Amino acid sequence: MDPELVKQRTAFLKRAKANPGIERKKRPRQDEADDELDRLDKLDKKAKSERVSQMFDYKSTSGTSQYKFSILSKIVRYMKDRHLQGDTHSLNIQEILEETGQTDAGPKIRHWLANEALPNNPKIETEPGQFFKFRPKYQAKDRKSLRRLLEKYDQESLGGILEVDIKESVPNAEKHLKNLNDQIIYVRRPQDKQRVIFYNDKTFEFKVDESLQKLWRSIPLEGTDEKKIDEYLEKQGIHAMTTMGEATINRNHQLSTYIRHVLAPRQNFVKNRYFHTTSYCAEIVPFKLADIGEGIREVTITEWHVKEGDTVAQFDALCDVQSDKATTQISSRYDGIVRKLYCGIDDVVLVGNPLVDIEVEDEESSQSQIDFDDQVISKSSQEPAEVSSVEQFTSGGKILATPAVRRLAVENSLELSEIAGTGKQGRVLKEDVLRYLNNFTAKPKEVASPTPAVPKSVETMKPSTFVPSTPAAPLTADKKEPIKGMKKAMVKSMTNALKIPHFGYKDELELSRLIETRNELKSLASKYDVKLSFMPFFIKAASLALLEYPQMNASVDEKCENILYYSNHNISLALDSPQGLIVPNIKNVQNLSLLQVAVELNRLISLGGEGKLGQDDLSGGTFTLSNIGTIGGTYAFPILMPDQVVIGALGKLRKIPVFDENENVKVGNVMNVSWSADHRVVDGASIARFSNVWKNYLENPESMLLNMK
Numbered sequence: 001m002d003p004e005l006v007k008q009r010t011a012f013l014k015r016a017k018a019n020p021g022i023e024r025k026k027r028p029r030q031d032e033a034d035d036e037l038d039r040l041d042k043l044d045k046k047a048k049s050e051r052v053s054q055m056f057d058y059k060s061t062s063g064t065s066q067y068k069f070s071i072l073s074k075i076v077r078y079m080k081d082r083h084l085q086g087d088t089h090s091l092n093i094q095e096i097l098e099e100t101g102q103t104d105a106g107p108k109i110r111h112w113l114a115n116e117a118l119p120n121n122p123k124i125e126t127e128p129g130q131f132f133k134f135r136p137k138y139q140a141k142d143r144k145s146l147r148r149l150l151e152k153y154d155q156e157s158l159g160g161i162l163e164v165d166i167k168e169s170v171p172n173a174e175k176h177l178k179n180l181n182d183q184i185i186y187v188r189r190p191q192d193k194q195r196v197i198f199y200n201d202k203t204f205e206f207k208v209d210e211s212l213q214k215l216w217r218s219i220p221l222e223g224t225d226e227k228k229i230d231e232y233l234e235k236q237g238i239h240a241m242t243t244m245g246e247a248t249i250n251r252n253h254q255l256s257t258y259i260r261h262v263l264a265p266r267q268n269f270v271k272n273r274y275f276h277t278t279s280y281c282a283e284i285v286p287f288k289l290a291d292i293g294e295g296i297r298e299v300t301i302t303e304w305h306v307k308e309g310d311t312v313a314q315f316d317a318l319c320d321v322q323s324d325k326a327t328t329q330i331s332s333r334y335d336g337i338v339r340k341l342y343c344g345i346d347d348v349v350l351v352g353n354p355l356v357d358i359e360v361e362d363e364e365s366s367q368s369q370i371d372f373d374d375q376v377i378s379k380s381s382q383e384p385a386e387v388s389s390v391e392q393f394t395s396g397g398k399i400l401a402t403p404a405v406r407r408l409a410v411e412n413s414l415e416l417s418e419i420a421g422t423g424k425q426g427r428v429l430k431e432d433v434l435r436y437l438n439n440f441t442a443k444p445k446e447v448a449s450p451t452p453a454v455p456k457s458v459e460t461m462k463p464s465t466f467v468p469s470t471p472a473a474p475l476t477a478d479k480k481e482p483i484k485g486m487k488k489a490m491v492k493s494m495t496n497a498l499k500i501p502h503f504g505y506k507d508e509l510e511l512s513r514l515i516e517t518r519n520e521l522k523s524l525a526s527k528y529d530v531k532l533s534f535m536p537f538f539i540k541a542a543s544l545a546l547l548e549y550p551q552m553n554a555s556v557d558e559k560c561e562n563i564l565y566y567s568n569h570n571i572s573l574a575l576d577s578p579q580g581l582i583v584p585n586i587k588n589v590q591n592l593s594l595l596q597v598a599v600e601l602n603r604l605i606s607l608g609g610e611g612k613l614g615q616d617d618l619s620g621g622t623f624t625l626s627n628i629g630t631i632g633g634t635y636a637f638p639i640l641m642p643d644q645v646v647i648g649a650l651g652k653l654r655k656i657p658v659f660d661e662n663e664n665v666k667v668g669n670v671m672n673v674s675w676s677a678d679h680r681v682v683d684g685a686s687i688a689r690f691s692n693v694w695k696n697y698l699e700n701p702e703s704m705l706l707n708m709k
Contacts, residue, residue, distance in 0.1 A: 067615070069290070071109060072117050073315035073331040074100050076134075079124060083134035084171045090131035093118075098400065098427055104587065104616045123314075136169035143176040147183060150199035160187060160198040164313065192337045192359070194311055285334055286354040287318070296323045298350050300484055301343050302611070306356070310338045318356060321349070322579070326615040336360040348484065401428040408433050420528040422603075426596045435529060487580050497640045503679035505687045506635060508672045509695050510658060515669055517701040525595060535573075536597040537704070538625060538650065541697035543569040543589040544707055546623060549690040551682065553622050555643040560680055572621030572641060573601070576631070577608045583641060584613050585621035593708065625650065629671065636674045645678040646687065 078100045082088075093114045097103050105113075119126045125135035138161065140146045146166070153159060163186070167173040177184065177197070185198045289299065299321035306318055312332045319330050340357040343349055399416045401409075405428055409416050412433070419436045421428035483491060514537060525532035546553045546569050554565045572585040584604045589597060607613045624641050629652035636649035651672035658668030673695075677687045697704040 068109065068112065068117075069333070070329065070331060071102055071105060072113070072121070074102065075113070075118070076121065076123055076315050079132070079134040080168060083136060084168075086171055088133060090125075090127045090133040092129070092131050096132065099429075102616070104620075137165045138169040140166075140170045143179050146170055146173075146176050147180060147199075150184060150197065154199035160185075160196040162189075163195040163197055164311075166197060192311055193309075283360050284339060284357050285336070285360055287332065287334065287356045287358055288354050289321075289330070289349050289351050296351070298348055299323045299328070301345055301347050301349060302327065304341065304345070306338050306341075308338055308341055312336065312338060312358065322611075326613060326618045327611055328615065330355065332358065334358045334360050399428055400426065405430050405433060412437060420530065420595055420599070422530075422599045426592060490581050493642050494639055496642055500640055501679045502637075502640065503677045503682065503684060503687065504637060505675040505677070505684065505691060506672065507675075507691050507695060508670050509698055510668050511653065511671055511698060512669045514698050514701050517705075521594075525598060528595065530595060530598050531602055532595075532598050533601075534653075535601055535625075535627060536594055537698060537701065538627075539571050539573075539586065539589060539597050539601070540592075540594055540708065541694050541704055542571060542623065542625060542648070544697055544704060545690055545694040547590065548693055549686065551686065552646045552677075552690050554645050554681070555622070556645065556678065556681055563681055566622040568622065570620050570622045572624040572644075573604065574624060574626035574628075574638075574647075575605065575608050577611070579611050582608050582613060582618065583621065583624065584608060584617040587620065591709070594705075624648070629653065634672050638674060638676045640676055640678060645682050646690075647676050649674040649676075 075096055078096075091099070093110055096113075097105055097110070114130050118124045118132050123135055124132050126132055138149055140149050150161065153161060163177075166177070170176060183200050185200045187196045187198060188194070189196050300323075301319055302322045303320040304318075305320070306312060306316075312318070313335045314332060316332045317329050318332050321328050321330060336358040338356055339359045342354050342356065349355065399421065401416055401421070406416070408430060409419070409428075414433065414436065416428050419428050419432050422432050511534075514534070518532065518534060518537065522532045550565050551563075553569060554563050556563050568587065569589040570585045570587050571589050572583045574581060574583050584607075586592070586597060586600045586604070592600070604613070604617060607617065621641060622644060624638075624644060624647040626636070626638055626647065626649045628636050628638075628649050632652060634651040634654070636651070638647045638649040640647050651674070653669055653671045656668055656670050657665050658670065660666050673691065675687055675691060697707075
């Protein structure tokens, strides 16, 4: 067996054992490994080298699930923010996912997080019972403890501490560092330009033993004043900083204790204040676009968060990408310096192609980064995560909230049942409690929701006056542009949808009583800073009707041989956005109150206008409504969404003369609805009955309120 090969293998196994990743490829059995090495002996030198590279170089493995990495990066960032805010109690997986708004993560993801990703993450501390909290690199809580920490490092000759590590470990670090003033010194590390903080020992005296003059390789220095360094070197007769070989010292000469300490082995620039001539060795690691799931093979760069020369850490945002399904943020897996950007804004990148080059300190540091599955995620894992039905209340009847939120409520003598939760499925968040407290000290004001880029829902009984939008500048020449992003997704989905035989059904609704009910509830909703339009009523009425006609909340397989009835009412909303048609959905509407539906609707509209809707918001819809009437039009012919069997288009609200029960003419507030259904599985009578139930709930809103859970 080739001794060099055995040496490489032993070194790799030793390094891998010392730097465990979050997920590691299973080690082969010893006999299999020996057989592989025996086969290598029979290969020529070139083939052997290539095979060894494939066996032992982790960078040769294929891309992995960016979806899993994005979930983990959000959790790590959130846990760090909690720590810096002074919230140090531990959380379990359910509480972490609730507070980070990722409750749609399936059971496989939850198991992976609880048993592999978080326990093996160096920035997360695991406590008994699968509870987790952030693990700071340094234990310091205030200015005094930070000063003592830096002083300890100086006294024990441990050198300085990276500023970024202090800011990750110490709450209000910038304030404390500013207050320390001249008690600390900032030094820039030459290899990556990061700032290192040293304790400024004013009793320090610069001395060099005579026996070491002109022979030393490095000496301790105070500060980085290059002019003073040059002056000192000139006085000592040193005119060039070159390697002179090992220093020969007279062993009979009694060295001072200080010089003996200087000659002790050192690790790197961060741990010691040394002026040296050792060349810095770094490694350039190409960061490739991994498979982000959902069968996506290419994305478009929409925004860069870094530029060449920037320093990044694990989980820092690199860029935002737009696929044909959602906008995703790509996070770094390495600590280092960005050396090259491979593409610009609006460039298309294929999965597996490099995004950036990151310079890491050495090979070991690059291998110690988070390492996910060695293979591209399997077909089963590319499917959307199963959306679990999370009830608004637990089985014990308690409102969903984390221990931190419950403690905050108890400290302020508040009942969680009185607070409107704005989290998914009505979870009460910390911000909800603080907002509720503020309402006691100030008169509640109606706070407008974020201005969406999509058309607003119908606001008043008055017919809207048509205001033409600002026309685009006229083209002076023919223009050609590629179809990509959301437009490309629309091309694909609409082409497939038109292969389905559509059945149309139209009706009209008289909504005068709904207008009165909404006006009464609008002022109550404003006390919770929630904008209440008509759309939440339409959505909730649809969910109540789906309880009676579950065949409308279904899908059929490609060959139309089986029908899948969905238990969750994930109602999609067709919205007009700057990126084109987007169809996010509100999850589990059957478990939400009217107010909770309004909160979720406002969130989707706001994110849609900013182009920041995530994959969770855009996938998993089971039934669709399109409020085309806010733009104009009375009737429409809506096209079915993939994997759904019914869609409804809502026309504009109009004032027209109608007859009352006594055949007297009165002013009516009428809205038309246009339904389309998959005529292979939904017949005309069924869609008519479903529409009548939905219509009755809206024309008689009292019955809808009575039937809500």
